[in-house]
Structures are given as structure tokens and as C-alpha cells.
Amino acid sequence: MLACVNFFLLVLVLHRQQEIQSYSENAREDAITVLWNTCRIELDRELLPEEMELLPMVVQRDQALEQSQAAALLGELTATPSDSMRYEGANGAAQFYINGAFSAEFVQGAYPVGESTPEEFALTLMEGLGIDAQVQAADTAAWPRQAVVIVRESWEGVPIFDCTATLVFQDGELREIQRDTSHRLVGTPQPVSSEGCLDTVTLLLRFADYVKQNSRVCSQITGFSAGYAMDAQTEPTRLIPTWYVTTDNGAYYWNAVTGDIRPEQADT
Missing domain, CATH: 3.30.310 (TATA-Binding Protein)
Structure with a gap:
């Protein structure tokens, strides 16, 4: 009897995980469609990375x-x-x-x-x-x-x-x-576990809104790289998980914690 119960619970868990994965994939496809329909920006599904795995850090x-x-x-x-x-x-x-x-x-x-x-x-x-x-x-x-x-x-x-x-x-x-x-x-970075990162679907939608509001012109996203942006205006210094996103007309930094977006040329 116990073995049957455990098997039934395992089936439920696997089914639930499958539903979550299916929902996540559908959400990603929908976000790519929104990006095209609202901004005419192409994004190959294969280029879209998995969720940000980096943790926010502080540096004393x-x-x-x-x-x-x-x-x-x-x-x-x-x-x-x-x-x-x-x-x-x-x-x-x-x-x-x-x-x-x-x-x-x-x-x-x-x-x-x-x-x-x-x-x-x-x-x-x-x-x-x-x-x-x-x-x-x-x-x-x-x-x-x-x-x-x-x-x-x-x-x-x-x-x-x-x-x-x-x-x-x-x-x-x-x-x-x-x-x-x-x-x-x-100094040596130390992780801060109290902060989480936004999912890639949310960031894609934020980018679509950013493009519309700022009249940014690009027609294709060409790559994603995960890294850190450094905020030295705080004490201690913070390292913020950030996506470096390239397009056919410039590159952008997507703050994975706040969702803020800035063009690369703002650093020069």
C-alpha cells in the first residue's frame, strides 16, 4: 500500500513539473511573439537563455x-x-x-x-x-x-x-x-541571497516597452551574455546580475534584479 501511495505521489509531482515546464515554454513563445508584434524585433527561440543563475553580490x-x-x-x-x-x-x-x-x-x-x-x-x-x-x-x-x-x-x-x-x-x-x-x-564578492532575479519573459516584455518609449530602432536580438554590473554608489559596493544583450543596432544591459535597461553607449 505504501509503495502504491509513493508511486501515485511521484506521478503527481512529475505531472506538475511537466505542466510548469509547458507553461514556461508557452510564456516564452508568447513574449517572443509580443516583441515581434509590438516592435518588429526578431528573436530566435534558440538564442533565448535559461533563467539567470547568478546571485547578487556585495563587496567590502x-x-x-x-x-x-x-x-x-x-x-x-x-x-x-x-x-x-x-x-x-x-x-x-x-x-x-x-x-x-x-x-x-x-x-x-x-x-x-x-x-x-x-x-x-x-x-x-x-x-x-x-x-x-x-x-x-x-x-x-x-x-x-x-x-x-x-x-x-x-x-x-x-x-x-x-x-x-x-x-x-x-x-x-x-x-x-x-x-x-x-x-x-x-575586495572579495560575497553572495546576497535575499534578492531574486526577474525571469527572462518579464525582461523581454520590459525591453519591448523600453524600445517603444525610447524610439530605439533595431530589428533583431542577436545574443545574450550573463555577467555583473557594478554599483559603486552604495556602501558596500554591489554586483548586480545583468544580461548583456546584443542587437543588430547596438547593445544593452538588462538589470536582472530591477528590470532597468540601459544602452551600452551610455557607458562611453
Whole structure:
């Protein structure tokens, strides 16, 4: 008798799961149809990702990490900040800010690139700081006279869209990390389980509404990438699960927690 009851309960659970899956698939198809009917934007069903799996994170400032990264950049430190945030060392000087912005100016001869490419050199430098990074963009047409490489930081393989560093090379060596376009994680991210993410159907409908209200013109969504946006205006800093969505006419960041949408060009 007990075995029969357990079997009956299992059948009910499986049936319920099938109903939920069917409802979810139908909702996705309906959202794709709404996107086409209201905005004339195509989306291949195969491109639509599963639900966001990343958790919101918080990052507390780690001053020991900051000092170790400054030493890795500058060599033996000859001056460390008390109230200011300026470090000095044999290789030059660097500034680290509470919101994650940082910059550095290097003395001539401190960082010759040698046989490496600027891109390879940039990744090796970031690795020495304990930063997992990938090259996002590079302008090396005038190398070795000059070059600019932009790298993006990742956390456990997940890109942090706002954490980029711009490295400027001149005459075959690294001379500067630009402040206005360079940000780093100020500590170790910790998950926040109290916040959830919106489902992809809701975000698709939000995008359709955004396109109509802002007269954005695109005809096709071409890709989705999951990552984090960084909100450094709060204390502690927050990492927000975000979809990076490409279209045939620009790209967008979809905040998976609030549903806010911003175009990529707003960052430039």
C-alpha cells in the first residue's frame, strides 16, 4: 500500500513539473511573439537563455588587497596613503579610490613590453595583481610607437561589465593606466541571497516597452551574455546580475534584479 501511495505521489509531482515546464515554454513563445508584434524585433527561440543563475553580490573594501596590488604595480612602496589614496614606489605612482576607480603613471623604463604583444603584456600585468581579465579592445595600429589596450575583469569566470582598465603604451613600454576608464573590485564578492532575479519573459516584455518609449530602432536580438554590473554608489559596493544583450543596432544591459535597461553607449 505504501509503495502504491509513493508511486501515485511521484506521478503527481512529475505531472506538475511537466505542466510548469509547458507553461514556461508557452510564456516564452508568447513574449517572443509580443516583441515581434509590438516592435518588429526578431528573436530566435534558440538564442533565448535559461533563467539567470547568478546571485547578487556585495563587496567590502579590502585595504590589504589594495596595498598588495599597489606594491605589485609599483614595486617596493616608498609612500603609502594615510588619509589620501596615493601610493608611490620605484616604478611610479598610483591612486586607488573607494569606488574602485584606479590609475597609475609609470616612470620611463619601468615596464618595457619586450617580445610580448601589448595585449599579452596587459593580461600578464593583471594576473600579477590577482585579477582575472580578458582583452576587451585594443588599438595597436601604431605599435610600438603607441597602443591602447582595454581589459575587463572577471570574477570566477563571470565578466564584470563595469570593471575595465585602460592601459596606455608609448615607445614600446607601459606608461599609464587611465583613471576615468579603469575600475577594479575593491575586495572579495560575497553572495546576497535575499534578492531574486526577474525571469527572462518579464525582461523581454520590459525591453519591448523600453524600445517603444525610447524610439530605439533595431530589428533583431542577436545574443545574450550573463555577467555583473557594478554599483559603486552604495556602501558596500554591489554586483548586480545583468544580461548583456546584443542587437543588430547596438547593445544593452538588462538589470536582472530591477528590470532597468540601459544602452551600452551610455557607458562611453
